Amino acid sequence: MPLHNADIAETFRKVADLLEIEGANEFRVRAYxxxxxxxxxxxxxxxxxxxxxxxxxxxxxxxxxxxxKIAELVDTxxxxxxxxxxxxxxxxxxxxxxxxxxxxxxxxxxxxxxxVDSIEALREVAESNKIRGVPGFGEKTEENIRDxxxxxxxxxxxxxxxxxxxxxxxxxxxxxxIAGVKRATIAGSFRRRKExxxxxxxxxxxxxxxxxxxxxxxxxxxxxxVSQGSSxxxxxxxxxxxxxxxxxPEVSYxxxxxxxxxxxxxxxxxxxxAIRKGWKLNEYGLFDGDDRIAGEREKEVYDKLGxxxxxxxxxxxxxxxxxxxxxxxxxxxxxxxxxxxLHCHTKASDGxxxxxxxxxxxxxxxxxxxxxxxxxxxxxxxxxxxxDELAAQIDEIDALxxxxxxxxxxxxxxxxxxxxxxxxFPDDLLARLDYTVCSIHGAFNLTREKQTDRVVRAMDNxxxxxxxxxxGRLINERPAYxxxxxxxxxxxxxxxxxxxxxxxPSRLDIDDTRCKMARDMGIKVxxxxxxxxxxxxxxxxxxxxxxxxxxxxxxxxxxxxxxxVLLDLMKRQGR
Ligand code: DGT
Ligand code: CA
Ligand code: CA
Ligand code: ZN
Numbered sequence: 001m002p003l004h005n006a007d008i009a010e011t012f013r014k015v016a017d018l019l020e021i022e023g024a025n026e027f028r029v030r031a032y033x034x035x036x037x038x039x040x041x042x043x044x045x046x047x048x049x050x051x052x053x054x055x056x057x058x059x060x061x062x063x064x065x066x067x068x069k070i071a072e073l074v075d076t077x078x079x080x081x082x083x084x085x086x087x088x089x090x091x092x093x094x095x096x097x098x099x100x101x102x103x104x105x106x107x108x109x110x111x112x113x114x115x116v117d118s119i120e121a122l123r124e125v126a127e128s129n130k131i132r133g134v135p136g137f138g139e140k141t142e143e144n145i146r147d148x149x150x151x152x153x154x155x156x157x158x159x160x161x162x163x164x165x166x167x168x169x170x171x172x173x174x175x176x177x178i179a180g181v182k183r184a185t186i187a188g189s190f191r192r193r194k195e196x197x198x199x200x201x202x203x204x205x206x207x208x209x210x211x212x213x214x215x216x217x218x219x220x221x222x223x224x225x226v227s228q229g230s231s232x233x234x235x236x237x238x239x240x241x242x243x244x245x246x247x248x249p250e251v252s253y254x255x256x257x258x259x260x261x262x263x264x265x266x267x268x269x270x271x272x273x274a275i276r277k278g279w280k281l282n283e284y285g286l287f288d289g290d291d292r293i294a295g296e297r298e299k300e301v302y303d304k305l306g307x308x309x310x311x312x313x314x315x316x317x318x319x320x321x322x323x324x325x326x327x328x329x330x331x332x333x334x335x336x337x338x339x340x341x342l343h344c345h346t347k348a349s350d351g352x353x354x355x356x357x358x359x360x361x362x363x364x365x366x367x368x369x370x371x372x373x374x375x376x377x378x379x380x381x382x383x384x385x386x387x388d389e390l391a392a393q394i395d396e397i398d399a400l401x402x403x404x405x406x407x408x409x410x411x412x413x414x415x416x417x418x419x420x421x422x423x424x425f426p427d428d429l430l431a432r433l434d435y436t437v438c439s440i441h442g443a444f445n446l447t448r449e450k451q452t453d454r455v456v457r458a459m460d461n462x463x464x465x466x467x468x469x470x471x472g473r474l475i476n477e478r479p480a481y482x483x484x485x486x487x488x489x490x491x492x493x494x495x496x497x498x499x500x501x502x503x504x505p506s507r508l509d510i511d512d513t514r515c516k517m518a519r520d521m522g523i524k525v526x527x528x529x530x531x532x533x534x535x536x537x538x539x540x541x542x543x544x545x546x547x548x549x550x551x552x553x554x555x556x557x558x559x560x561x562x563x564x565v566l567l568d569l570m571k572r573q574g575r
Pocket of ligand 3: 188199201
């Protein structure tokens with residue numbers, strides 16, 4: 001069974017969970033978690049890297065041991081280390097630990113006291129009120145567990161966009177090679193570049209008489225064929241991810257693309273517009289009576305409806321149709337317009353490369369500047385720099401800028417916003433930096449009011465430039481902390497601060513709707529990769545796409561600016 005990065009990351013998380021429940025050394029637990037994080041952020045599928053002969057131990061947070069384990073998983077589909085732990089700790093405990101409110105200690109206590117070894121078993125004891133009798137648990141905890149279980153039930157598993165790409169790339173290669181296939185494109189949320197994807201919707205056109213369906217259901221990763229027909233089939237892959245395939249006539253290709261790209265809300269709004277003109281719009285075309293007046297290309301359909309082409313990223317019925325009708329669609333920011341990256345880590349903290357290596361890579365991407373933002377002193381687990389180390393790094397960068405041509409290395413730091421809203425380095429040291437990225441890395445559980453206050457207080461410090469990953473969410477892993485972003489944005493605007501759109505596919509923080517909010521409020525957004533390796537710089541495209549979903553133009557983005565303009569924009573009074 002072919003494994004993608006998401007599967008391997010999931011296996012590592014499971015090992016970490018079980019080790020933690022067992023009470024293993026915390027560094028070992030963290031090693032697996034960090035490796036899972038690295039895999040989650042790799043632009044290429046790890047099986048491809050191995051096939052290309054790449055040394056996996058060069059990746060951040062992956063040493064020889066874990067590189068070997070990844071190879072073992074890719075080769076054999078299994079991991080001996082996991083099998084061994086599972087002889088000691090029931091595998092179901094790993095799912096339990098993911099339930100909000102249930103940490104490793106509580107899970108262990110429930111297992112020891114009641115033998116609860118799975119989500120199902122947990123549901124049973126929760127419903128028969130047995131949990132409240134276990135020492136350390138009460139009625140309130142029991143109720144919270146029941147609520148968490150209810151929420152779990154309604155939850156569908158969606159893949160992060162990057163993981164969906166890892167599934168889609170080899171599949172599309174396979175489909176394009178099926179005899180008779182002419183055109184093949186992915187529509188749906190994948191084409192709209194949504195942060196997570198529920199299933200893949202693939203459209204193909206084919207030569208008359210070719211059996212595309214037979215080829216499609218013969219794909220090596222298929223677990224189940226849900227339905228098959230000459231024009232429509234659905235399969236479920238071994239990873240549990242499902243794929244819809246539709247074979248459409250050439251004359252309907254554009255209309256089908258439009259329909260299956262969605263969103264549903266956008267489709268409905270377009271169809272209403274067609275009806276107002278006395279026409280009918282469906283997946284086969286735009287019809288005036290029985291006459292197909294458009295259908296082969298998307299653009300024709302929009303054209304007939306009196307609209308310019310609307311980029312798939314904007315098709316969410318958030319005002320794009322009205323804007324299009326007025327000729328007021330945003331001219332979306334592009335990867336080519338990005339002039340630099342303002343958030344990355346080096347060997348000095350938890351990155352894998354030197355400042356020079358990161359800078360050379362950024363230069364290779366055509367950037368004019370790269371900001372170095374290693375962690376600050378409180379982040380001991382992430383190799384945070386001490387005051388002296390930051391001072392030394394500042395000198396090092398000054399010296400490097402003398403040597404390295406063609407790119408300016410900016411002096412910065414990812415400074416922790418401490419619980420009381422103060423910044424994690426003294427002001428006089430921060431004043432020596434070109435700018436700062438200030439982030440929350442702990443005390444996630446404050447009330448919404450306190451969390452908001454904390455950030456606003458931090459912004460009061462003139463050394464504050466950009467708010468890093470503003471909500472702290474990790475897609476599919478950790479919800480955002482409670483915070484009033486509108487208030488935060490207002491404060492940022494008043495003080496001349498900026499918000500980050502962290503481009504990492506696990507973060508995409510701030511998200512598309514918040515980007516639009518920032519644009520509407522006139523606050524510039526920094527799209528930054530938070531790269532921990534040279535590879536990590538590749539994630540910029542995900543940030544740019546989400547920015548596009550949030551209607552951002554190049555002018556709304558801080559780091560599209562040339563260096564001198566950027567430095568000028570980031571200058572705050574009192575700095
Ligand atoms: P997903 O898969 O949950 O990430 O999101 P989508 O947008 O890919 O949704 P999906 O796969 O259910 O359907 C693909 C597209 O098909 C959807 O974006 C719009 C279109 N579509 C599906 N159901 C309907 C419907 O009932 N009415 C209309 N107008 N369009 C629909
Ligand atoms: Ca879909
Ligand atoms: Ca679908
Ligand atoms: Zn961070």
